[in-house]
Amino acid sequence: MCGIHELTEKDLQPLTYTPAYLDKIKGMRFFDPHVHMTSRTTDDYQAMADAGVVALIEPAFWLGQPRTGVDTFRDYFNSILGWERFRASQFGIKHYCTIGLNSKEANNEALAEAVMEILPQFIYKEGVVGVGEIGFDDQTPLEEKYYRAQLELAKEAGLPVQIHTPHRDKKKGTQRSMDIAIEHGLAPHMVIVDHNNEETVKEVLDRGFWAAFTIYPFTKMGNERMVEIVKQYGSERIMVNSAADWGISDPLAVPKTAALMHESGIDLNDIHLVTYINAVKAFAQSGQINEADFDLAGNIDQREKFNGSTVLRGGQQPRINKNTTIIR
Amino acid sequence: MAEYVYDRQQMSEGLAAIIAGNSSDAAREWLQQRLQKAASIPQFNQTFTAVPRFTGKNIIVVSPEQAAVLQQQVPGFFVHGWTLDRLIRAWWLLQLDTSDKAVYLDTIEKLFLSAEMNELAALYSALPLLAWPEEWKLRTAEGVRSNIGVVQEAIMLQNPYPARYLDEPAWNQLVMKAIFTDKPLHLISGLDERRNTALAAILTDFAHERWAAGRKVSPMQWRLLTTFITADNMADLTRVWHSADQTEKAAAALVFANTDYAPAKTLLASDPALTAEIQSGALSWDVIAAKLSQN
Ligand SMILES: [Zn+2]
Numbered sequence: 001m002c003g004i005h006e007l008t009e010k011d012l013q014p015l016t017y018t019p020a021y022l023d024k025i026k027g028m029r030f031f032d033p034h035v036h037m038t039s040r041t042t043d044d045y046q047a048m049a050d051a052g053v054v055a056l057i058e059p060a061f062w063l064g065q066p067r068t069g070v071d072t073f074r075d076y077f078n079s080i081l082g083w084e085r086f087r088a089s090q091f092g093i094k095h096y097c098t099i100g101l102n103s104k105e106a107n108n109e110a111l112a113e114a115v116m117e118i119l120p121q122f123i124y125k126e127g128v129v130g131v132g133e134i135g136f137d138d139q140t141p142l143e144e145k146y147y148r149a150q151l152e153l154a155k156e157a158g159l160p161v162q163i164h165t166p167h168r169d170k171k172k173g174t175q176r177s178m179d180i181a182i183e184h185g186l187a188p189h190m191v192i193v194d195h196n197n198e199e200t201v202k203e204v205l206d207r208g209f210w211a212a213f214t215i216y217p218f219t220k221m222g223n224e225r226m227v228e229i230v231k232q233y234g235s236e237r238i239m240v241n242s243a244a245d246w247g248i249s250d251p252l253a254v255p256k257t258a259a260l261m262h263e264s265g266i267d268l269n270d271i272h273l274v275t276y277i278n279a280v281k282a283f284a285q286s287g288q289i290n291e292a293d294f295d296l297a298g299n300i301d302q303r304e305k306f307n308g309s310t311v312l313r314g315g316q317q318p319r320i321n322k323n324t325t326i327i328r
Numbered sequence: 329m330a331e332y333v334y335d336r337q338q339m340s341e342g343l344a345a346i347i348a349g350n351s352s353d354a355a356r357e358w359l360q361q362r363l364q365k366a367a368s369i370p371q372f373n374q375t376f377t378a379v380p381r382f383t384g385k386n387i388i389v390v391s392p393e394q395a396a397v398l399q400q401q402v403p404g405f406f407v408h409g410w411t412l413d414r415l416i417r418a419w420w421l422l423q424l425d426t427s428d429k430a431v432y433l434d435t436i437e438k439l440f441l442s443a444e445m446n447e448l449a450a451l452y453s454a455l456p457l458l459a460w461p462e463e464w465k466l467r468t469a470e471g472v473r474s475n476i477g478v479v480q481e482a483i484m485l486q487n488p489y490p491a492r493y494l495d496e497p498a499w500n501q502l503v504m505k506a507i508f509t510d511k512p513l514h515l516i517s518g519l520d521e522r523r524n525t526a527l528a529a530i531l532t533d534f535a536h537e538r539w540a541a542g543r544k545v546s547p548m549q550w551r552l553l554t555t556f557i558t559a560d561n562m563a564d565l566t567r568v569w570h571s572a573d574q575t576e577k578a579a580a581a582l583v584f585a586n587t588d589y590a591p592a593k594t595l596l597a598s599d600p601a602l603t604a605e606i607q608s609g610a611l612s613w614d615v616i617a618a619k620l621s622q623n
Contacts (some may be wrong), residue, residue, distance in 0.1 A: 074442060081444035086476040118442075124378050125444050287381065 021259035025052060028272070029294070032056040032254045033279035034133070034162070034194060034214065034241035037084050037095070038063075038076075044244075044251045045091040051255035054294040055094040057283060058084055059133040059162055062104050064246055070114035073101075077122050085127065094294050096283070098132030098162045099123050106146035107138070116149060123157050129286040130154070132162025133194060136173045139166060144180070151184040160285050161186060162212075165195045167219065174200045178207055192282050195220055195243070201229060205237060210282045214243040215253035223257040227264045235270035239279040331426045331459040334401040339457065342397035343407075343419040346390055350412050355383040359416065366423050369435055376420055376439060377447065380413040388412050404488030404517050405456045417450035418457060426459045433463055440467060445476050452482040455489035462493060469498045472505050480509060484516055491518025500527045503552070504534070513548040514617040520551070528556035532564050547579035548620065551613055554582075557589040569595055575619055578602070578611055 030053045037045070037058050048056075058080050067073055080097045088095035099122045101115045123131060131154035136143050154161045161181065166173040174193060181191050188208035195214045196204055204211040213229065214220040226240060242253035250256065258275045262268070283289055348356065359382075365371040388410055398405050407415055426432050436458065440451055452471050455464055468490060471483045483490060484506050490499060499522055506513060513519060531552055535545045550568060553561060569580035584596035585606045596603055605611040 078442065078444070082448065082476060083445075086445055086478070121373065121377070121442050124374060124381070126377075126380050126446055127444070 021256055022051060024259040024262045025255055028052050028255075028258060029054045029276055030254045030258065031276045031279045032242050032251075033192070033239055033283060034059055034212065034243045035251060036061055036243070036245035037088065037251075038080060039246035040244060040251055042087060042090075045088055045093060048251055048255075049091040049093055051252050053093060053255065055096065055280075055289075056088070057129060057162075057279075058095060058097040059130075059164075060097065060099050060102065061133055061164075061245070062102050066105060066108065067111070070111065070118060073111075073115050074118055077118075081122070081125055081127065096127045096129045096289065098130040099125075099128050100131045100134040100150055100162075101146055102133060103135055103137035103143045103147070103164060103166075106143045107140055109142055112142065112146050116146065119150070119153060123153060123159060127288055128159070129283040129288045130160040130162050130192070131157075132192075133164040134161065135163040135177050136166045137164070139169065139173055139176070147177070148180060148184060151181060151186060154190075155184060155186055158287070160190045160192060160283055162192045163194055165193060165200070170195075170197065171199050174204065178204070178209060189282075190285060192239075194241070197221060198225070198229065201233060201238075205233060208237075210237050210239065210278070212239045212241055212279075214241055215257050216243050216247075216249050218248070223253065223260050226257055227261055227266065230261060230266055230270060230274060231264075235273035235278070237278060238274050239282070240274050241279075331429070331432075333461055336422060336459075339398065339401045340419065340422045342394065342401065343415065343422070345397070346388060346394050346407065347412070347416055347419060349391075349394075350386065350388040350415070351383055355412075358382045363423065366420075367425065369431075372420075372424060372435065373439065376417060379416050379420070380446070383412050383416055385411040385413045388415055402456045402488065404486075404491075406486045408486075410453070413446070414450045414453060417447070418454040421451075421454050422457060429460065432459060437467070445478055448474070448476070448479045449482040452479060453487060455483070455487065456492075461489070464489070465493055465495070465498065468494060469501065472498075472502045477509070480505065481511065484511055486515055486517060488517045491516075491522050496524055496526065500524070500530060503527060504530060507531075507534070507546060507549055510546075512617060512621065513546070513551070514613055520554075523552050523555060525556055528553050528561065532561045535564055546620070547573075547576045547616055548613070550579045550583050554586045557583070557587050557592055562589070562591055565592065566595065575616060579616055581606060582611065582613060582616070 030051070032048070032053055033056070035056050035058060037056070060077060060080060063076070067076070077099055084097075085095040099119065101112055101119065105115075106112050122128065131150050134147055134150045136147065151161060163177050163181070165177060174196070177193065178188075178191070182188070189210070192210040192212050193204050194212040196211045197220070201211050213226055215223045215226060220243070230238065240254055240257050242249065242251055244251040244253065254275050258271050261271045280289060280291060362371070362375040366375070388407065390408055395406070395408070398407065407418070421436070424432060424435060440448070443451060448471070452468070455461075455468060458464055468483060471479060474480055484502060490502055494502065503513075503516065503519070506516060531549055535549070538545045547568075550565065553565065557565065565580050565583060568576050569584075571577055581596055581599070581602045584592040585603070587593070602611070
């Protein structure tokens with residue numbers, strides 16, 4: 001008989017697989033300030049909760065193909081404010097969002113006008129922590145027009161702004177985004193500049209803006225590079241996110257990066273700042289984030305229920321051991 | 329049909345009294361200010377949306393006298409366990425002008441269309457208060473289809489609107505959705521009053537499907553077969569009666585205790601201890617509900 005070793009009692013036990021990196025970050029809490037959960041499965045919420053993600057922000061963005069009418073925008077905003085928030089709550093994750101017209105779709109002027117008309121209805125809603133993600137993609141005049149208009153909206157509502165910086169000509173796009181924000185009277189501490197890299201980080205920090213980094217395979221940052229950035233620039237006003245979406249991306253990027261930072265000898269306090277505290281601080285300027293809610297979310301929204309435990313059963317999802325071949 | 333089926337003024341004052349006892353001076357001042365702009369629809373909408381930002385979301389405290397005022401106007405209307413923002417939103421809806429029915433209906437419908445989940449829950453819990461109540465049947469049926477727990481609960485639990493206004497198929501849909509999503513059935517207003525033959529048939533079908541899949545059937549659902557026992561479903565109830573699970577057996581016993589169907593009576597009589605428990609009130613549907621919630 002070849003290849004068959006003797007079966008022991010151990011082989012018959014269910015496999016419980018805990019990736020090694022989870023050990024390194026046991027007990028830590030994370031805030032992912034940029035992740036497009038609408039493109040992810042419920043399994044991702046479960047894995048994020050298990051890895052210590054207690055809260056996240058879903059910025060309104062591009063769904064991969066252009067929307068053809070304002071109604072689909074309305075439905076999209078409703079879904080990130082409603083269904084996504086509920087789905088997250090099922091795993092004890094507090095879900096916030098930023099609302100805005102993204103740069104790619106700003107190029108369809110008729111549609112952009114219609115979206116601008118409904119935005120005020122949405123930015124005052126509960127749990128909307130900013131106007132975002134807005135800014136430049138191809139750096140066209142229309143992108144600039146709607147970027148400016150939305151900065152005005154944010155200013156009026158007293159909300160932070162979350163800026164998407166372009167892939168092409170990033171350095172110039174980032175500079176322009178900051179210049180225009182200042183021109184519209186937004187204080188740098190109310191602006192979170194996203195998708196930074198080695199080329200943009202220094203100026204963003206020097207000018208007093210928040211510098212967010214997206215850990216996204218192939219196109220944005222790798223987390224080894226992120227470790228180097230924190231080593232070089234420290235932890236002040238820097239934050240890490242996954243920007244996970246429908247592309248090849250990783251909703252566990254924040255906890256994984258924390259583990260790698262830990263392994264690389266970065267101080268635990270600095271890790272806590274860049275993977276949790278800084279993002280909470282920046283977006284709490286909206287008046288819509290209360291850290292105590294993160295704990296309450298763990299109670300599966302008990303406040304919404306009637307007679308406590310009777311109803312709680314209804315909201316809870318069965319846990320599934322994904323490492324068995326049996327599906328019940 | 330009248331716009332309001334109760335005295336709007338009395339209800340509005342009743343709610344305002346509860347708001348007064350549960351909110352800060354700052355919140356009340358803000359509401360007072362907003363009231364002056366309520367005639368403009370965009371301002372009305374923005375206030376509805378912004379409520380929690382200015383009032384907070386504490387769980388309200390309601391005195392028995394305050395609750396009685398609401399009950400007198402709309403029987404079965406509860407605000408117990410509500411958060412302050414939900415209560416204020418319900419009150420705010422009563423401040424919307426009803427002089428033009430079309431404008432009123434359109435404004436409320438649009439609030440539903442752009443609502444996030446707490447707004448939806450507030451709107452659905454306020455269904456019993458809305459003007460032209462018969463106009464909200466389709467909207468209610470739509471809400472029942474929601475996948476969001478808090479929204480479903482706002483419609484299904486302790487809300488007198490569905491039992492009063494939904495037609496039978498929509499009502500049955502609501503009950504089945506509550507069962508699918510594991511809601512506490514005993515908190516559905518009008519559950520017993522709106523039992524019907526069609527629902528009894530749907531439920532036995534559903535039980536067969538569950539049993540075939542090796543899954544359990546909630547003991548609570550048999551309550552809906554009371555007064556609809558036939559030779560056909562008696563076989564199912566007999567199976568429940570013979571279950572090793574004591575709660576299941578107790579549920580069958582409660583059904584049998586409230587029917588005139590002779591074979592059921594005979595079966596119940598074969599267990600004098602259980603019969604006595606029911607007669608003394610020691611066993612009731614509420615007792616079963618409490619037991620299930622501990623699981
Ligand atoms: Zn994004």
